[in-house]
Amino acid sequence: MGAVTLDGSQADLDRIADRVLNGATAVETLSPVERQMGWNLLDRSGFTRSAALRSGIGLTVTKLRWERPWSMAFDHGASRLKFIVTRGPGPWLTTSDGERHHLEGGSFHVSQIRRPVRLQFDFDERGVDRDHEQLSLEIDRLRLSELLGTQVLPVAVERVLSSPRAYPTDAQPVVPALFQLIDEIVHCDARGPSRQLYLEAKGLELLAVMVDRLEEGERAASPVLSAHDMDRLERARQIVLARMDDPPRLPDLARLAGLNEAKLKAGFRTLFGDTVYGYLRDRRLDEAHRLLRQRRYSVSEVAARVGYVNPSKFAAAFRERFGVPPSHVT
Structure with missing residues (x-):
């Protein structure tokens, strides 16, 4: 089977359900802004939830467990800026340009797909029978500037935005506050209108913590200027x-x-x-x-x-x- 074509929209859930899972699962609408796809196959199980928040943030939550090594590939179009934090064993990501990244728990990264590229995800034996959890926050540069109230974005973000590579990324160590947010978002059990409000608040909090961590990392690495x-x-x-x-x-x-x-x-x-x-x-x-x-x-x-x-x-x-x-x- 060829790679699934994705564009970063909520319709990606339908494409994955149809092409990757062969229609073995349905996509459920949890609220006017949130959808969920769950699966329970012979060798892997989990869910992915995708929410389009009023703040302009796209928030995606994935929890996955597998029983044997497996792989999947996507043809992905250019995307907005992404902040991604993972916990537990993560896959190796290889792009069609030859770049290779390990999406292992214990770090988060900021990235952007700058032009159409094929992404190959390899889930190896080290992660067998362990949970992989991932939060992905997607936002436009202009909207990020508006939320922060400044045109000067963190240096790590600007490095990604100005990179000529198809999949530039800048990794940072995870701080405890990010693990806490993973728990609060992955295990959110709010329902009705309060769920949408809860995710909005947590999405903004997640963005704030990530931006703070990026700036702290840059300050620690910055030279002293006379x-x-x-x-x-x-x-x-x-x-x-x-x-x-x-x-x-x-x-x-x-x-x-x-x-x-x-x-x-x-x-x-x-x-x-x-x-x-x-x-x-x-x-x-x-x-x-x-x-x-x-x-x-x-x-x-x-x-x-x-x-x-x-x-x-x-x-x-x-x-x-x-x-x-x-x-x-x-």
């Missing part, structure tokens, strides 16, 4: 902004700012929460948004003004950042 370093880094930032349409290469920027390249890259991320080119990309798009709202220039003219040679690449980057194509800005 007043001299910060002055030179601010100079680098001003140079980038002044030459937005034709930025210098990193070695040239480091020389102009009076820093070595390693200090420039590490210090810029620490001080401004992003890589040099990630910061430049966002400021270019912010300026493009401002120019488009003035309605004085065409989309192609705005793209050229902020340094994009290819208007289609500009349109794709703009839509990824703001959730709408540049032609829809009013």
Whole structure:
């Protein structure tokens, strides 16, 4: 059987029930925003629940146990940003690009499927007769910025968003609060309207704990900056902004700012929460948004003004950042 095609929507449950489980299970509606698929096959059992919350969060809960090694594959389209935490033995994930990740319990990661890719999941003998539990929180970048009240997202998130790889991921150790949230969400027994409210609250709490943990991890790994370093880094930032349409290469920027390249890259991320080119990309798009709202220039003219040679690449980057194509800005 070929791989199932998924797109990150709640309809994925129906596709998995039909193609992976051969129609051996039904998808149940638990509330207006939540659906569940359960299965009990000869060698594996468990359930997956998917909820589309009012906050813009997609929350998926999976609990699985297997009696012998098995595998499954999905053709997955581009996705929103995902925060995933697991407990217990996890599968190996291999992408069609050759990337390999172990989704083992004891860590959580932030990732994003940036373009269509095949995902192969291998559940090996080490997890036999043990429970695998996973919470997946999916959200748009723009909505995450709105909820956090800032355009500066955690550095780990920005690394994933700016990566050219099909399946970039940034792993962090799990803190006790995340295990507690797994229990509270996986074993939620609320019913009726209160269930929807409960999941909304827990989804936001889960997001808050994950973001805090990402920022703590970055602070622990960040270099110590002197007043001299910060002055030179601010100079680098001003140079980038002044030459937005034709930025210098990193070695040239480091020389102009009076820093070595390693200090420039590490210090810029620490001080401004992003890589040099990630910061430049966002400021270019912010300026493009401002120019488009003035309605004085065409989309192609705005793209050229902020340094994009290819208007289609500009349109794709703009839509990824703001959730709408540049032609829809009013």
